[in-house]
Amino acid sequence: MAASGTQSKDRQFLAVIGDEDSVTGLLLAGVGHVTQPPDSQKNFLVVDAKTETSAIEAAFDRFTTERKDIAILLINQHIAERIRHRVDTYTAAFPALLEIPSKDHPYDPEKDSVLKRVRRLFGE
Amino acid sequence: MSGSGAREAVFATRQSLGLMKSKLKGAQTGHDLLKRKKITRRIDEAKRKMGRVMQIAAFSLAEVTYAVGGDIGYQIQESAKNARFRVRTKQENVSGVLLPQFESYMTEGNNDFGLTGLGKGGQQVQRCRETYARAVETLVELASLQTAFVILDEVIKVVNRRVNAIEHVIIPRTENTIKYINSELDELDREEFYRLKKVSGKKQRDAAAEEKLRADKKTAVDEKEKENKAVHEAETKDLLGDQDNEDVIF
8 A cells, every 4th residue: 555665756747537627727737748659648538428437447547557657646526426436445545536626516525535534434 | 330331440549549530631631632633624624625726727717718719628638748737756754654745846848838829818828727737736735635644544543443442441441440439438438437426426325324324323322421321320329329328448
């Protein structure tokens, strides 16, 4: 669970799974990164109503387990809801998983996996 | 009343009562210290702050969309090449546990969106970028906090177990012990009082009996004396009466 120093040192990017507006805004802030070709990988995924849940899961796995250069994964809460079981069972420290609100879906602390864990831990 | 609940095996003395009282105080202080609800509250507050910040950012993006007069999402997604906004991971030693600390920084000299909003709405785009940069900084901060929490999870669990042990075992047991000692001491007090009462009652009774005895004796002696006197008088009379009867021979 605890990442060694060398492992966490290489992590310097943020990754985003979100709806178009959230991704656009975060890209504007400058978090977007595309790795060198030939296998140019984006560190963001735009999800809309037509996106398959399996695609979200694949991106989630790619960002959390495959890529070693992601420090923080941002995911819209309503998208996290679609893969809730994956989010809830994710316990690794790196990359940090952060549920963020989106324009159409205000943030609900009740659904947040980390806050749920906090509550459970303190028996509230 | 003292028999309910577990208690420690101690003799009910004032000394052990004092000991128990200081122990209870220590346990309560430790309990308050350990039960740091602060962690929960801090994460909660940070998350709420994030909600507000993201709302503002989303609003500024809406401004951009309005100003540019079209959707810029696609253009931005295509032109994103190199991350300007990155994070550095630092290790922080918190009482023996290594906690990661994310620190955001901007790389100089690359600008993927130099052309965005060139036609119109450039100002809004600029403002939006700043707003989002601030929002992401908040997110990074929150991520640090959250990661720290995830790593501390195990530690907290142990601490929590200790808190629960103190709360549900040690404090009640100590309280029970104090109650027991108190009741026992009260009982002793009552016993002592009763004993003293008995003793003093007995003493009083004895004294009264003695007094009576003495008084009786006194009256008896008095009566005897009176009798003696009477007899003596009688004898004297007798003696006097007999004076003439016999001659005294020398």
